[in-house]
Amino acid sequence: MSFKDLQLNRPILRAVAEAGYDNPTLVQEKAIPLVLEKKDLIVSAQTGTGKTAAFALPILQQLFDRQDATKGGKKVKALVVSPTRELAIQIEENFKTYCTYTNLRTTVVYGGTSIEPQKDILKKGVDILIATPGRLLDLHKQDVLNLDYIETLVLDEADLMLDMGFIDDVKKIERLCTREKQVLLFSATIPYKVEQLANSILNAPERIEVTTNASTSKNVNQVLYYVPKRHKIELCLHLLRNTIKGSIIIFRRTKFGVDKLEQTLLKNNYKAVSLHGDKSQTDRQLALTTFKTKNANILIATDVAARGIDIDNLDAVINFDLPNVPETYVHRIGRTARAGNTGTSYSFCSADEKTYVANIQQLINLQLDIVDTHPYPLDPKAKKEIHKTPGKSKYKKGRKSEASKKKKKRWY
Template sequence: MQFSDLPLHKNILKAVAELRFHSPTVVQQKAIPVIIAKKDVIIAAQTGTGKTAAFALPIINQLIETQDTEKGEKKIKALIISPTRELAHQINENFKAFCKYTNLRTTVVYGGVSLEPQKDVLKKGVDILIATPGRLLDLHRQGEIDLRLLKTLVIDEADLMLDMGFINDVQNIEELCPRKKQTLLFSATMPDKIVALASTILQNPEKLSVASTETKAKEIGQLLYYVPKRNKTDLCLQLLRTEINGKVIIFRRTKFGVDKLEQTLQKNGYQVTSLHGDKSQNLRNKAIEDFKNNKAHILIATDVAARGIDISKVDVVINFDLPNIAETYVHRIGRTGRAGKSGLAISLCSIDEVAYVKIIQAFIGKDLKVIEDHPFPVKKPKPKKQPNTINPNKKSRKSKNSKKNKKRWY
């Protein structure tokens, strides 16, 4: 199937063609016609499957029909709720690109930056608003956001919203919207609380799912190195020197670990930037821009970035620390091999992480390829001999004769 086979406006197809998108992904093929039909939709699909275009293109398609007939100030017609600032920013960039040949106006609001510039843009009027939950509610309380004419509400990465404690905010936002609207809910996984949320805010939704085999990034090579924890940095440097080329994202479990590895790689002459929750929003934005623009070839991040950025042409993902949740592993490696392109994921596993490997392999339905030929293998402990507690030279308390001559009463 080609994008031209979908019922999309010619101006959207022109923008899509300029972005060199030719064939829609599976989730786009399934979702776009249903969303254009103005049905509520629940879509279960992993990251990296093209979800943003799956809801952006049909939303723009619906708004194009009325863009030239409206008079006066623009009002918010579509609202996309995103859990992270990075993802909100990325969604806004995608909408801008898709809206290139329309008169639709889009903007993004999120916390960590000044309110005033966001208020100024909102006062001028926008058609499409992308927002994180907290900042949206703040601006609504200050009278800067009017959702009375909203036509479409999108809740993106709903399971991540749940993990980050935003579900109550999402419910509050939904109550601010008109009852008569289209609601789209996207989630990589479907825990019970997400199912319960969907049942309260969606009307007779169409349920779509992209099969797990299609979301596990078939084109990603997945390698596993067993290595002592103390040698992980050494092995990482060795791989960067000898095995890895191009853009690399390295995932660490903690903010301290990110900073420590960044300093080490910089000392070894690598162009590195980093991303974690303790950095200011300006520094986080700069890190992503530097990585996108090749000012840095390596990005070290905590899982805040696993679903928060969409960067094309990431060649390798390194799991410096293995995640203890299988879905997180899939989100991480989904940074490479996007839109059907090939990619490589390398995982460094210390002894205390072996149990995580079993969980991941069971979830993805295949074994990771173990690479044993490297400079820092895990030494298998030699089996200890059980000590012989019987000393042949030690005399018994009683002699054999005394035992032999002992009289018994029976």
């Protein structure tokens, strides 16, 4: 099938062709006709399957026929809600690419940056708005944003949105839009809470499941290293020196862990940048740009910061800390081997993460290849490590038994 078969008009087809896309992906093939029929949709698809275009192209097609500004200026007709700033920026870049030959206007609004320039753009009028929930509600509260004309509402990465605690915001945004709107819900996985949300806001939705939740790309070579927690940094340096080359993302569980590893790699003369929720928007954008333009070849990130970010030609993913949610492993390694390329994922497992490996293998229905020829092997009998502060008693300060109090001779 080609994009022409999807009933898209020539200006959009031209922009798609110039962006280098010949044929639609499976999710685009299934979703675009249904969106054009004005159906509500629940789409379960991993990142890297082309789902942004699956909603962007039909939305542009629907708005194309009515794109001339009315006397009152342009009204927001399509709203895309995204959980993170990086994703929102990326979605807007895609919309801009596809609407090159139309006069439809798009903009993106998100927190962590000045609100005034965003207000100015909205006052001039836009057709399509991409937003993070917090900033969207701020702008609505300040009467800068009118959601009375919304025809299509897209909730992207719905599972992540709920994990980040945005469920009340999402419901509020949905209520602020018109009742007649079309709702498109995209999610990498459909856990129970996403299902509940969908039931409460979608109207007789069509379902599209492009891959099973557990699918991992056949092009990713997945290897596993058993290593004591205290030796993970040494193993990481060892692999960077001898095995892993090219463009790499390293995942850590905490922001503190991200910062610590970044400092270590910089001291060892590696070109590394980092990404996590505590960084300012400017720093996050700078880190991403530095990585994408190959001025740094290592990006260290937490899961929330890296979810859905589109980075071409990634050679490897390192799971420095294994995720406790097995689906997260699938998202992480899906960063590499996109669009038919190959890649490798390296996972470090300490004694207390062994159950995570079992859950991951069960989900993906695959045995990970274990590499035991490395300098820091984990003793197979090793138990979960409990970190004690040297010289400290396990008892609380000042806690004494009744007996010891009685025995004590007093000087008074």
